[in-house]
Amino acid sequence: MTDWLTPAEWTVVALSLKVSATATLASLPFALLVALALARGRFPGRQLLNGMVHLPLILPPVVTGYLLLLTFSTQGPVGGFLERAFGLVFAFRWTGAALAAAIMAFPLMVRAIRLGIEAVDPKLEQAAATLGASRVWVFLTITLPLILPGILAGSILAFAKAMGEFGATITFVANIPGETQTLPTAIYAFLQVPGGEGSAWRLVILSIALAMTALLVSEWVATRVARRIRDA
């Protein structure tokens, strides 16, 4: 089963999955909050927040990576604090790769969830309130289940984006095998050494397979969840 990939290549795949999964799961609560604020909130600075969330989508990834490096390196303002307070280090660690991936995927996730929230009819939430549901209960029992397709779509999209993230990752945490070397950076590295094409090709095919599977699964889940809701 493991014959067709070398141990080094397996390490790359496992690390990529770990980084992407971590990035997706860790950013989900924040994405939900930001999407709620953007979809429902009426506060000054809403447009500013919207712009900041979307910035990584428009900035050159190398700029995002460099800014992350400045901010989260152990000499940086936030990185230094996190290391002293929690022993949490991002620079040149797999956690940093996850952070870079999360930041880059964040706008996609927020957009998908926000669309889901905007599709929920506030009249249903009003109806729930008249039936005795507090705001928190309305959110948990009505809003959240109804935006589940959006959350799923956003998560899969973010996961796929995280799997492919290159520029910000290599700038922020470099390309250290076993620590920060993900699929794209590994393919890049293999292409730089003579005789590396074989490994590169296998990883390329694997990337395509993973991306396709993620897309198909997301479509399948989203359709299943959305069917009941759309029919009503």
Add this chain to the structure above:
Amino acid sequence: MTLSVNLKHRLPGFTLDVAFEAPPGVTALFGRSGAGKTTVVNAVAGLLRPDQGRVALQGRVLSDRATRTWIPPHKRRVGYVFQEGRLFPHLSVRQNLTYGARLAGRGNSGSFDQVADLLGLAPLLGRHPGALSGGEKQRVALGRALLSDPHLLLMDEPLAALDAPRKAEVLPYLERIRDSARIPILYVSHAMDEVARLANTVIVLEGGRVIRAGPATEVLSDPSTAPALGLRSAGAVLEGRVVAQHDDGLTEVAVSAGHLFLPRVVADIGAQLRIRIAAQDVILSRNRPEGLSALNILPATVSALHPGEGPGMMVQLQAGTDRLLARITRRSAQALDIAPGRSCFAVVKTVAVARADIGQRAEEKHDPQASPQG
């Protein structure tokens, strides 16, 4: 329990200024679109904060601008049935029904079975709202509101989105709720037939103001209110009791002034009926007419007149203890010398009374003759 409402609210191009009381039973808020009916109901439910005013339910203040009292919607114990049902699409019918019941701490299956039975919901419980017809959705919405154990029911045009057959399907259920619930029901409608069938009390809204309020039989038979209700839909409501079912498809109903023959009403002998007779379907005659095809001839006395702006006029009649409205031309009124105090005969064609104009009322509990209606 009585609901008292006193509201002032300014909307763009429109000011609402109403005060009324709604006793137990159905109080209809009647008026054209834009009269402010939904605004009133939303303010009572707490979905809208009025600029000024006070809403109280039997001494419990729900909102009062003067004392800055504001009970949020979820603590008001107000069941709200919306025009579009607003069922939760991701929940089954059963889960929809128990949504409010759980929050009200009333998960007992006794009342659930009772309400499911009252509204005929048993065959729908496992389905999702997407698989229900419009009429079924509204029945589920009614059940959901009832099961939240409300102290007050609000219904905002619950039948307006339904076609005539679906409407006819749901109306009997509304009558059952009216007769079994012991709480005030505020019923918003712009359809006279619904109001005539359901309402105990009628409040007529026009341009954000109450122009008439009182018991349904009084308001609906008041000739001066008729123009506000719509001349074509104006008509009085009579109370009657089924006395015979005839083989030729007619139902004989005793009213205070005599007997009426109506197209078959599916009801047992002794069942209480409310019959709406449109003013334009009533013919007046000074003498008892003979050789006439119309079966229903009631002796009556003219009690009031209200000339309209056109060629017609509204005549209010006292027939036994009931009141009738007749819409005739001024020319006929003159020719027949119609004036208050004159006796005459009111003629109603049997087939003019539509099935939708006949409502049923559950028997009083103390009546030993009581028999449940199917």
